[in-house]
Amino acid sequence: MGTSYVVDGAIISCTKGVGKSTLKVLPSRSIELRGSKGANIGDSKPVENIQPFSGCTKEIPPIPCVPALDMWSGGKSDVLVENLPALLSDSELVCTVAAGIITIDDDGQ
Numbered sequence: 001m002g003t004s005y006v007v008d009g010a011i012i013s014c015t016k017g018v019g020k021s022t023l024k025v026l027p028s029r030s031i032e033l034r035g036s037k038g039a040n041i042g043d044s045k046p047v048e049n050i051q052p053f054s055g056c057t058k059e060i061p062p063i064p065c066v067p068a069l070d071m072w073s074g075g076k077s078d079v080l081v082e083n084l085p086a087l088l089s090d091s092e093l094v095c096t097v098a099a100g101i102i103t104i105d106d107d108g109q
């Protein structure tokens with residue numbers, strides 16, 4: 001499957017995480033793709049955009065994880081969503097707590 005744009009409700013996973021999580025785009029976002037709010041590389045704030053994972057394998061036993069994050073890498077720089085590159089299905093996000101890599105399993109479309 002090719003690269004696609006990511007929208008609100010995308011399913012994400014982390015190499016150090018237990019279970020899956022979801023990407024949330026703020027309701028104020030005006031750009032929509034196929035009826036859902038389009039995401040950009042700045043949609044990386046813990047809890048606000050990145051819902052906690054069930055656990056982190058860095059902790060024994062795994063405890064609920066709220067990752068520490070920067071911005072997604074690999075956005076589409078020539079397609080802007082609210083002044084930032086659009087988020088793509090092959091983008092990645094690094095967690096600075098456990099050095100996990102967060103990836104997109106399902107773009108939400």
